[in-house]
Amino acid sequence: MIQLEHVTKTYLRDDGTPVPALRDITLRIEAGEFVTVRGASGSGKSSLLNILGCLDTPTSGLYRLAGEDVSRYSDKERSGVRARRIGFVFQAFNLLSRTTAVENVEVPALYSGGDVDRGRALALLKRVGLAERAEHFVSELSGGEQQRVAIARALMNAPPLLLADEPTGNLDSAVGDSIMALLTDLNREGLTIVLVTHDERVASYAARELLIRDGVLASDRARENTRGVAHVVG
Amino acid sequence: MSWAKTLSLALRTLRRNPLRSLFMMLGIAVGIASLIAMASVGQATRQETLRQETLRQFKRMVGNFDTVSIQPGGARTRGMPSLISVPPTLRFEDATAIKAEIPNVRRVALSQSAFDIDVQARERTTTTSVWGISEDWMEIRGDDVSAGRGISAQDVETLARVVVIGEDVRSALFPDEDPIGKTLRIAEVPFQVQGVLLSRGAGPGGSSLDDLLLLPVSTASKRLFSRDYLTAITVQLDDPGQYLTAVTAIETLLRERHGIVPPVEDDFTVSNPQAGFEQVAEVDTTLSSVLSGIAVIATLIGGVVIMSLMLIAVSERRREIGVRRAVGATRGDVLRQFLSEAALISALGGVVGVLLGVFGATLASFQQQLPPAFLWGAMAGAVVLATLVGFIFGLQPAWRAASVDPIQALRS
Numbered sequence: 189m190i191q192l193e194h195v196t197k198t199y200l201r202d203d204g205t206p207v208p209a210l211r212d213i214t215l216r217i218e219a220g221e222f223v224t225v226r227g228a229s230g231s232g233k234s235s236l237l238n239i240l241g242c243l244d245t246p247t248s249g250l251y252r253l254a255g256e257d258v259s260r261y262s263d264k265e266r267s268g269v270r271a272r273r274i275g276f277v278f279q280a281f282n283l284l285s286r287t288t289a290v291e292n293v294e295v296p297a298l299y300s301g302g303d304v305d306r307g308r309a310l311a312l313l314k315r316v317g318l319a320e321r322a323e324h325f326v327s328e329l330s331g332g333e334q335q336r337v338a339i340a341r342a343l344m345n346a347p348p349l350l351l352a353d354e355p356t357g358n359l360d361s362a363v364g365d366s367i368m369a370l371l372t373d374l375n376r377e378g379l380t381i382v383l384v385t386h387d388e389r390v391a392s393y394a395a396r397e398l399l400i401r402d403g404v405l406a407s408d409r410a411r412e413n414t415r416g417v418a419h420v421v422g
Numbered sequence: 423m424s425w426a427k428t429l430s431l432a433l434r435t436l437r438r439n440p441l442r443s444l445f446m447m448l449g450i451a452v453g454i455a456s457l458i459a460m461a462s463v464g465q466a467t468r469q470e471t472l473r474q475e476t477l478r479q480f481k482r483m484v485g486n487f488d489t490v491s492i493q494p495g496g497a498r499t500r501g502m503p504s505l506i507s508v509p510p511t512l513r514f515e516d517a518t519a520i521k522a523e524i525p526n527v528r529r530v531a532l533s534q535s536a537f538d539i540d541v542q543a544r545e546r547t548t549t550t551s552v553w554g555i556s557e558d559w560m561e562i563r564g565d566d567v568s569a570g571r572g573i574s575a576q577d578v579e580t581l582a583r584v585v586v587i588g589e590d591v592r593s594a595l596f597p598d599e600d601p602i603g604k605t606l607r608i609a610e611v612p613f614q615v616q617g618v619l620l621s622r623g624a625g626p627g628g629s630s631l632d633d634l635l636l637l638p639v640s641t642a643s644k645r646l647f648s649r650d651y652l653t654a655i656t657v658q659l660d661d662p663g664q665y666l667t668a669v670t671a672i673e674t675l676l677r678e679r680h681g682i683v684p685p686v687e688d689d690f691t692v693s694n695p696q697a698g699f700e701q702v703a704e705v706d707t708t709l710s711s712v713l714s715g716i717a718v719i720a721t722l723i724g725g726v727v728i729m730s731l732m733l734i735a736v737s738e739r740r741r742e743i744g745v746r747r748a749v750g751a752t753r754g755d756v757l758r759q760f761l762s763e764a765a766l767i768s769a770l771g772g773v774v775g776v777l778l779g780v781f782g783a784t785l786a787s788f789q790q791q792l793p794p795a796f797l798w799g800a801m802a803g804a805v806v807l808a809t810l811v812g813f814i815f816g817l818q819p820a821w822r823a824a825s826v827d828p829i830q831a832l833r834s
Contacts, residue, residue: 243748243829264752271750278832282745286438298423298431299750341749 189349189380190217190240195249195259197235197403209235211403213249217382219348222375224391225384227400234353236400237384241274241351242266254348271299275342279354281334283326289313289337290322296344312340316370332363339370343379350374352383356390368393423755425762432762442735443767446728450771450811451778453721454804458779459786460713461800488528488662489562490669491693492516492655492676505536510651511689514643516679517556517655524657524671526664531559531656534642534649541591541635543606548594551634552608554642560586562658570602570617578638581645586617589632611646613637721807724771725815732764732819736826743823744831757824764816765809772808776801 197210209232217223227233238244239251242258245266251259258269270276275296283292293309313322316336326334335355342350352371356364372393375381383394391397392411399407423431436443494512514532521530534554541548553559557575560566572586585606592601601615622631643650659668669692676690677683736743743756751759780796 238829241748264754267747267750267752267755270748276748282741282748282832284742284745291434295746296749298427299746299752299755304427345750 189219189221189254190215190382191250191252192216192239193250193252195239195246195251197232197239197244198247209403210239210246213405215398215405215408217380219380220375220378221396222372222381222394223383223396223398224394225382225398225400226386226391228386231400232403233384233400235403237351237353237382240382241276242269267299271296271301271345273347273349275339275345275347275350277335277338277342277350277352277355279357281331281338281358283334283337283341285326288323288325289318289329289333289340292326292337293340293344295341300345309340309344312343313337315343316340330363331359332366335359335363335367336370339367339374343374349380349382352381354385354387355383356385356387361389364390423751423758425758428755428758428762429766431759432766435759435763436767439735442731446731446764446767447771447774449724449727450721450768450808451724451775453717453719453724454772454775454808455778455782456720457714457717457807458776458797458800458804459782460717461797462780462783462787488659488665490657490659490665490672492520492657492672493691493693494651494653495689495691496687505534505647505649505651505653508651508653509689510649511680512652512655514650514652516676517652519675519679520655520657520672523675524668526660526668527657528660529558529562529658530556531562531658532556532639532652533559533654533656534639534647534651535653536647539608539635541595541606541608543595543601543604546595548591550588550591550594552642552646553634553636554639554647555636556639558658559656560636562656565622566620567617568620569600570615572617573636573638578640581641582638583611583613583641583645584616584637585613586619586636587615588619588634589621590630591633591635592618608635608646721811724808725768725811728764728768728812729815729819732760732816733822736760736819736823739823740826740831743826744828747826747828748832753824756826757820760820760823761813761816764812764820766812768812768816769805769809771812772805775808776804779804 192213192215195210195213195215196208199207199209201207213236225233225236235244239246240253242253242261243266245251245261246259249259250257253269254273256269258266261269284295290306290309290313293312294304294306297304297309310319310322313319316339318333318336318340321329321333321337326337329337335358339350339355350371355371356367359367368390371381371383381394383390385391394411396408396410398405492512494508494510517530517532521527532555535551537551538549539552541550541552555573557573557578560572565572567586568589570586573584576582577584585608587595587601587606595601595606596604596615601618604615605612606615607613619632619634619636637646639652657668657672659665673688673692676692677688680689682688746756746759747753780801
């Protein structure tokens with residue numbers, strides 16, 4: 189699913205001095221895996237997530253997503269990749285305000301080229317347990333419900349890969365657990381999930397854990413005591 | 423994303439932010455409304471003008487279309503004739519000869535006019551234009567008195583020291599009293615006020631038509647100015663259809679009397695009221711194009727309002743833009759979304775503005791008793807203009823929206 193080869197990312201400060209954020213990351217994530225990425229803030233895990241999500245391009249190295257070399261794609265081409273292959277879940281949910289749950293779920297369909305399928309959006313809301321909240325406005329939903337809507341939105345264009353950035357960071361632990369249970373279920377149904385967190389509890393749901401330190405892949409290990417289903421490390 | 427989807431998304435966004443949309447629309451609507459009102463009223467005036475309104479104004483200024491005006495001096499002489507500025511070529515006898523020898527003449531009026539003359543009544547002083555006139559002058563101009571009586575043939579014959587004053591002169595010299603029978607002085611010569619002219623308000627150029635004083639032309643000539651030439655002869659025809667024939671006959675007669683043989687230039691000018699009328703129409707056109715210019719500027723200001731509100735909206739909606747970009751929107755999608763919001767709201771503003779403008783113009787024409795003019799072309803044009811203004815002023819905000827970096831925008 190994901191193949192990174194010698195990926196580096198270097199930012200330029202305003203005065204022109206280069207700041208390395210990622211150094212020589214080589215990594216494979218197979219279809220159907222549930223992987224967490226951990227690291228302190230400033231470790232480079234956000235940079236990694238941006239590259240994996242095709243929001244950014246590597247300074248050097250190769251990124252192959254679902255067999256497609258996307259490392260030199262233009263902004264427009266990457267938009268297309270995001271629309272078709274990647275679902276995003278954010279810490280802050282990032283739903284559109286003054287918009288109903290079902291309309292939020294439909295947003296990605298606007299950019300995938302086809303027609304907007306309301307039936308599919310409603311089915312996804314049902315899948316995340318919010319069938320009866322479809323016509324509610326975002327402001328009327330609790331944090332956990334908003335994150336469920338966000339997950340349904342991420343699935344709208346049926347992407348093979350879901351990227352989650354601290355998805356439980358703004359939720360209390362009980363609600364966070366229910367979100368993690370939902371993600372675990374989705375992973376069991378075949379969705380590849382890469383989840384960034386610094387929460388040990390959340391990380392324990394995944395079968396594999398990557399640790400980023402100073403822009404380097406410091407460790408890559410399978411977890412024994414996973415709460416989710418154990419998955420073979422690729 | 424298709425245009426249809428983009429537009430429906432824009433419409434949804436605008437509906438969800440009614441207050442912002444209202445303000446964006448308002449600026450454009452006001453500009454377009456004034457544009458439409460201006461054009462409609464202007465058009466209504468112009469249409470009706472040729473029959474009535476400006477015709478009436480024009481009559482107030484020059485007289486009827488059945489009149490021919492003769493002034494001293496060549497064709498290049500311009501402006502209102504004053505005793506000081508005109509050559510002494512037009513004589514009293516010329517007027518007598520025209521009346522006696524030209525067929526189709528109903529009346530002939532003589533006048534001697536001078537401007538900026540000081541007039542006194544006791545301690546009050548004013549400056550006005552003084553017209554020595556013959557008895558038919560007021561009739562030809564369509565003038566009437568609101569009090570007392572006008573200048574009669576007998577007044578002219580007897581060199582009576584009587585005057586008829588315009589409303590402006592009356593209010594300057596006799597603000598709180600009945601002026602009839604009172605005395606006023608022009609250059610220390612006393613005159614008795616025997617009438618007040620009916621007010622005619624402002625002329626097409628905006629200046630007052632009531633700022634004048636009339637007295638018998640004989641009195642003016644002998645007792646006041648000591649000049650034996652005229653500043654104008656106004657001839658009223660029996661048959662306005664024979665206008666050109668009359669003009670030619672008058673020109674021939676005057677050349678003969680003045681001993682002028684072409685190519686020597688005429689020392690008089692027979693003027694065509696039609697030309698003056700066209701001038702009035704031209705003033706009207708100039709005025710309405712100035713007003714239209716103001717309305718266009720108002721519309722452009724509406725565009726600037728849209729631009730600034732859009733710019734604010736873009737910074738408020740950075741997160742939304744980030745989300746849309748993350749789920750697959752291209753820069754172009756975002757650009758088109760914001761652009762269509764701007765164009766849509768200003769198109770809407772244009773429609774509202776047209777409705778307001780038509781409403782205003784209908785009210786105005788009702789008040790002025792003109793038939794309302796519905797300029798379908800101008801209305802369509804105004805909506806197109808509004809849309810275009812929104813599109814152009816939406817470009818910069820839309821470009822800024824498209825340039826939002828999704829990574830930055832989504833950072834929480």
